[in-house]
Amino acid sequence: MATAEDVLSVEDHNTCEIEATVVTGFEAQAKEEIFEKLGTPSTSSRGKVNFYVAVADCKKILKLSSIDNATVILKHYEDFEFANDEESIMQQLRALIPEISWDLGLRVWHNFFSFPHPISTSPRGSVNEDESFEAEKSQSSAEENNLVMENQSDQTTDSATNQSETAEPDPKRIKESSWDPCLPAFRVTCYRSGKHIFQSPTAAANFGGEINNYFGWNVSMKKFDIEIILNIEQDHVYVSLALTRESLHRRNLTSFGPTTLRPTIAYNMLRFCRIKMGEVVCDPMCGGGSIPVEGVINWPKAIHLCGDIHEQASPRTKDNIDALNAKRLETGLKTLPLSVFRWDACKLPLQNESVDVFITDLPFGKRSGSKLRNCHLYPQTLMEMARVCKLETGRACLLTQDKKNLVKSLMSMESLWRRGPTLAINIGGLAAGVFLLHRTTRRYMTKDELLKDRQLRDEHRQQKQLKHQQHQKHSDNSS
The missing domain is CATH 3.40.50.150 (Vaccinia Virus protein VP39)
Known part of the structure; x- marks a missing residue:
């Protein structure tokens, strides 16, 4: 399967990769619908379909009736080499933040959601970010206390045991920060499958904490504007933004x-x-x-x-x-x-x-x-x-x-x-x-008709057996 980098290397960044979830077993039907309605081929894995679409046309995915949720993939890391200890792995995950195509992701995100202020994709403290921040700061100075990191309860699957568990938020990683109404609120959800030496809440907390440090965005587990998804499947790591707040099956x-x-x-x-x-x-x-x-x-x-x-x-x-x-x-x-x-x-x-x-x-x-x-x-x-x-x-x-x-x-x-x-x-x-x-071509019969048909079949079978016996007897007499 082509990776996101293959497409995002295009200079104008007019194409994005979409990942949609589908009820396991119906992947083929989802692929048919995607090709029929969007005119693009797709690849599938268990419970998921991936396809590329022009950014200008990405909102058409809401017309797909076979899928439940959709995300836009920002960056793939195939064959990710995890370090041998948890602390080093968390450093590896935090180091991914500057490499991710946030600009493309937010362009797609804006086709589905709105936010009253510009959202900068520049690091907090950079020249571009400061200009945008000063222009918006005068509009509102209200502040309220907020939690910097609220770990999303997520599902962790261990492929070695084929069991799943629900990860609870880690209270040790929660700390307070001021709320800026000019900046969006976000949360990080980590979906992990495979055997690793770290847990999903730890990965979500570290990844989300670094995003908060990098952009200065507000954090809220419930009242969020942007949901960032950290996917870890064995040694494949990829980051995406959610394009649906609830399953499309409710529409x-x-x-x-x-x-x-x-x-x-x-x-x-x-x-x-x-x-x-x-x-x-x-x-x-x-x-x-x-x-x-x-x-x-x-x-x-x-x-x-x-x-x-x-x-x-x-x-x-x-x-x-x-x-x-x-x-x-x-x-x-x-x-x-x-x-x-x-x-x-x-x-x-x-x-x-x-x-x-x-x-x-x-x-x-x-x-x-x-x-x-x-x-x-x-x-x-x-x-x-x-x-x-x-x-x-x-x-x-x-x-x-x-x-x-x-x-x-x-x-x-x-x-x-x-x-x-x-x-x-x-x-x-x-x-x-x-x-x-x-x-089949067999006509339906009532109970009486079935009984009569069975009787006729039995009579026909008996007549056939009788003829066979007579023929056998005639053959014996002739010999």
Whole structure:
């Protein structure tokens, strides 16, 4: 993979490297969307995609529906040679500050956020910084006490043991400094994976402390303007600025339930189905409506239906689509049509072979229902979807953590459903699977029809055996 230096060596610095997070397992779908909407190729690693984009176009990444968070990478240090003791390593990290492309990073940052005063990227005390500081100092002289270093609670992963721990702030490294309203507030978050002789809070404290010394910026863990991320993956160190304050999965929903599916997961499932114009897409267990809402936004030329048996699910979905349409009307956009029903997924009020794509988040049997109940629910739902789904071209995309029950149910319906690719994804630490199924050419039959068909098959088998016996007897007599 090309490094940030390869691109940032361009004199005008008009290109930047973006790193976006995606639910583990959906990296391929994110890469497809990036190429489709931004026209740029990307590379991926576990839970991440990296790509280059023009600084002028960087805000377009907010239109990506497959990603959760995004950062702009300022500097890569491949094959970083860590010293043999912690103190020396901290000195190494502090020494990186002057080498980082702060100017480029803040140019990108300004496309996403605003600050009422100019932000200097010159070291505190330099000529350029002093000129900028004196021009702004007269605007405000208010000061308040602030904490110079508040370590961000971050997650530390040790690849040797494959365990993670939450790092708490180190109170020994907290000290006071004056607050300058003309300067931005920042915090440092350190994400570390691999085996090292230091902890993430220590790295964040030293790196952030040096940034405070270098720029004089204010420090605040909660009321920050700029979030600086120090990434340490084995011997790869890189620094980035956060371009999102919260996950993008919250942008289209206003009403959340106890088991609401993240819209970024819903979008990736929809993309996995390869939905075509004019197709009928149905979520028979819609919950809060994550899947149909993402579907109607991103595939408006398809027909979207959804419903749920729970009494609060349909109103919650309707609230979400109404809130979304209200925002669209404010910006002069057309409202999005979405049919919402209350129904039983095992007894859908839909005609045979009327739906092109079924896509749903099945009950995991944890927060909702139970795995014992899934033993009966899954086969009944699959049978009903087989009735309503179009033959041969129809498909179903099912998300579940209860993979055992789903696979068992599918084994008894091989004549109705053919398994396609399965994606292994991570949802809040749970190992789940996204199953893509294809409808076979076998027509759905009622219980009576199945019984009659089975009888006819048995009669045909008996007749065939009888003919074989007669032929064998005739052959024996002839010999």
